[in-house]
Amino acid sequence: MPESAFHEVYSKFKLNFYRGIFERLKEREGSLSAAEAYAAEVIHALNGPTISQFAQFLQVSNPNATYKVNTLVRKGYVTKVQSETDKRESHLFATQKFMDYYAINQNYVNTVMERVNNRFSPEELRQFEEMLTIISRELMQEAGEKLRLPH
Secondary structure: OHHHHHHHHHHHHHHHHHHHHHHHOOOOOOOOOHHHHHHHHHHHHHOOOOHHHHHHHHOOOHHHHHHHHHHHHHHOOEEEEEOOOOOOOEEEEEOHHHHHHHHHHHHHHHHHHHHHHHHOOHHHHHHHHHHHHHHHHHHOHHHHHHHOOOO
């Protein structure tokens, strides 16, 4: 069934990422907790959200979101950039420090995709890409809208 195969692939990506996170978690000043790592990953995926947009996406209060963001800023994983159009608000971006941390996941994705490219024919790859695009744009609209992904 496609459901079990999809679940297996998705779980393997998650487990690899979680293992990488826990390998890097250290009880020292400036390290990320698992919850902070997930919050920083959301900020990165939302691509420049305001604190209100971040809070709304996570369905938490603005003060709770502000606390999480301030902790990430203090630890150097997120930066606030003042809005060009509304000087009262700031947009949140992952820093290079986070991107180095996030590379755990991206490196594995790159490894798997290299294997996919070597294993399948150009026609199979075209079909695979087409299916993934349909899944992302048509079947996962809720996440795509919130992540402001390009279509």
